[in-house]
Amino acid sequence: MGHVRRSARQVNRVDRDLVIRSGQLPKTPADGWLMSLSRSANKSRLWFAIAVVLAAKKGKTRRAALRGVGAITFASVSANLVGKNLFPRRRPAAELLPEYRRLAKRPTSSSFPSGHAASAVAFATALGLERKGLGKVVAPVAGAVAYSRVHTGVHWPTDVLAGAAIGVGAAYATLHWWPLGPDAPAQSAHAAEVTAVEDGDGLLVLVNPNAGIAGEDATDVVKHRWPRATVVHPRPGADLIEQLSDELTAGPGDIRAIGVAGGDGSVAAVAAVAAEFRLPLVVVPAGTLNHFARDIGVDGIDAADAAVRAGDGVAVDLAGVDIEGAGIEGEAHRWFVNTASLGGYPEMVRLRERLEKRGWPKWPAAAVALHRSLRRAQPIRMSVDGRSHLVWWLFVGNGTYSPKGFVPTHRPVLDSGLLDVRYLRADVPYSRLRFVLATLTRTLHTSHVYRQRDLAELEVRLLDDVERRIATDGEVGPLGSRFRFRSRPSALAIYRPTEAG
Known part of the structure; x- marks a missing residue:
C-alpha cells in the first residue's frame, strides 16, 4: 500500500x-x-x-x-x-x-x-x-x-x-x-454470359425517384450515362413486377438487359423480372442502405457502367416465399435478394413509413419505429418445419450470412443455394433478458433462446388462427398464415466488375 x-x-x-x-x-x-x-x-x-x-x-x-x-x-x-x-x-x-x-x-x-x-x-x-x-x-x-x-x-x-x-x-x-465487414464483395463461383452494352443500347432501366434520401432522383444520371437506354418509373398504384413484365412483353423485343436504380425493395422486384425473362440485371445503388449492391461490389453508376460495357457478370442466388392467407386468392409470391422476416420487423417498417408520411426524416423515423416496435412486440406461435415454437421474430436470408449472431452484416458468397434461418424463441423463461445478455457477451450461438440453421427450403405456419405480414428487403408484404421459403440457386445473372470478383 x-x-x-x-x-x-x-x-x-x-x-x-x-x-x-x-x-x-x-x-x-x-x-x-x-x-x-x-x-x-x-x-x-x-x-x-x-x-x-x-x-x-x-x-x-x-x-x-x-x-x-x-x-x-x-x-x-x-x-x-x-x-x-x-x-x-x-x-x-x-x-x-x-x-x-x-x-x-x-x-x-x-x-x-x-x-x-x-x-x-x-x-x-x-x-x-x-x-x-x-x-x-x-x-x-x-x-x-x-x-x-x-x-x-x-x-x-x-x-x-x-x-x-x-x-x-x-x-x-x-x-x-459489430465486427468489421470484409473489404471485398461477396463471391460467386458461377460465371454468367452477359452481353456487353454500349451507351445503354438495348437496356431497360427502372428508376425509383422515391428511393433513398428525398430529392436524390437518379433519372438524369442514368440518362446521361446511358443515353440510348429506355428509362421508366414506377406507375402509382401498379405492381412493379407486372409493370416491367408488360414493358418487356409489349416492347420492340430488342431489350438485352434490365437495370434498376433504387433501393433493395426495387432491386428485388426487378431481379424477379430479370430471372423470369432470363435477362442480366444491372444494379445502380440509389437507395438508403443498398445491401445487395454492396454485396455484389457495385458502389455506384461508374462501377455498373464499367461492367455493362465490358460484359462482366456472374450468376447469383434468388430467394422466394409463397404466402397463403385468408385474404389471398390462391397464394401470393414475393422474391427477395437479401432478407425476409416475420415478427417485429414488419411492424417497425409500417410505423417508419407512417412517420415518414408525416414529414419525419428516414433515419429518425426508423429509430423511433424500432424503439416502439420492440416495446410492443408480441410473440408468435408458429410451426417451423413441423415443430411448434413461440417466437419473437423470424429471419430468413438469401444465402448464408456472417456473423451468426444477432446482427448479420455480410454474405461471403452469393451462390450457396441455401437460406440463412434464424429465430428468437419466446417459450424459454426470461427469453428477452437472456437474449440481451447473450448478445452483450457474444454467446448467442450457444444460447437456448436463439436458433440458426442453413436450409434450402423452409415452411412456416402460424398457429392460433393468426395472420402476420411478412417483410422482404425492407418492404412490407401481405398478411399470411403460411409461408414457404426456398432458394433458387444461380437463378439471376448480374453485371459486376471483374475486380469485384
Whole structure:
C-alpha cells in the first residue's frame, strides 16, 4: 500500500510540473482557438456534428460515422459514469495557469479520467477502423481537443492519457458487437454470359425517384450515362413486377438487359423480372442502405457502367416465399435478394413509413419505429418445419450470412443455394433478458433462446388462427398464415466488375 501511495505522489508531482510548464508557454493566437475547440467538444457536440455530415455519404463512410457514435457512447459511460465515480480527483488549481487561458466555466466533477479525451480518441479511432483515411484526418483534431483540456487548466496530463486509453478501448470494443465487414464483395463461383452494352443500347432501366434520401432522383444520371437506354418509373398504384413484365412483353423485343436504380425493395422486384425473362440485371445503388449492391461490389453508376460495357457478370442466388392467407386468392409470391422476416420487423417498417408520411426524416423515423416496435412486440406461435415454437421474430436470408449472431452484416458468397434461418424463441423463461445478455457477451450461438440453421427450403405456419405480414428487403408484404421459403440457386445473372470478383 505504501508503494502505491508513493507512486501516486510521484505521478501527482509530474502532473503538476507539466501543468506549470504548460502555463509558462508564451501567449499565442492558439490559446483562444484551443479554448473554443475545448468548448465545442462539450457533451461530444463536435463529434456528433461531424458524424451527421459523414452519415450523409453512403457505404463505409456512413458505417464509420455510426461506429464512431457507438464508440463515443461507450467511452462516455466508461469515463464519466464509472471512472469519475471510482477515482475522485481534484482538478488543477486555476492559479497554475494565466487568467487568459482559463475556461470561464470550470467543471466540478472528478478530474480523472478526462471524458473529453475519451470521447475524442474513441471517435477518431472508430473512424479509422472503418476508413483509415477518415481516422487520419480526424486524429489531429481529436489530439488537439485532448490537449486543450490541459492547456485550459481543467485536467492533469495523466487524466488525458487515461481518457485516451479508454477511448481506444471503447472503439475496439465496438468490434465485439459489430465486427468489421470484409473489404471485398461477396463471391460467386458461377460465371454468367452477359452481353456487353454500349451507351445503354438495348437496356431497360427502372428508376425509383422515391428511393433513398428525398430529392436524390437518379433519372438524369442514368440518362446521361446511358443515353440510348429506355428509362421508366414506377406507375402509382401498379405492381412493379407486372409493370416491367408488360414493358418487356409489349416492347420492340430488342431489350438485352434490365437495370434498376433504387433501393433493395426495387432491386428485388426487378431481379424477379430479370430471372423470369432470363435477362442480366444491372444494379445502380440509389437507395438508403443498398445491401445487395454492396454485396455484389457495385458502389455506384461508374462501377455498373464499367461492367455493362465490358460484359462482366456472374450468376447469383434468388430467394422466394409463397404466402397463403385468408385474404389471398390462391397464394401470393414475393422474391427477395437479401432478407425476409416475420415478427417485429414488419411492424417497425409500417410505423417508419407512417412517420415518414408525416414529414419525419428516414433515419429518425426508423429509430423511433424500432424503439416502439420492440416495446410492443408480441410473440408468435408458429410451426417451423413441423415443430411448434413461440417466437419473437423470424429471419430468413438469401444465402448464408456472417456473423451468426444477432446482427448479420455480410454474405461471403452469393451462390450457396441455401437460406440463412434464424429465430428468437419466446417459450424459454426470461427469453428477452437472456437474449440481451447473450448478445452483450457474444454467446448467442450457444444460447437456448436463439436458433440458426442453413436450409434450402423452409415452411412456416402460424398457429392460433393468426395472420402476420411478412417483410422482404425492407418492404412490407401481405398478411399470411403460411409461408414457404426456398432458394433458387444461380437463378439471376448480374453485371459486376471483374475486380469485384
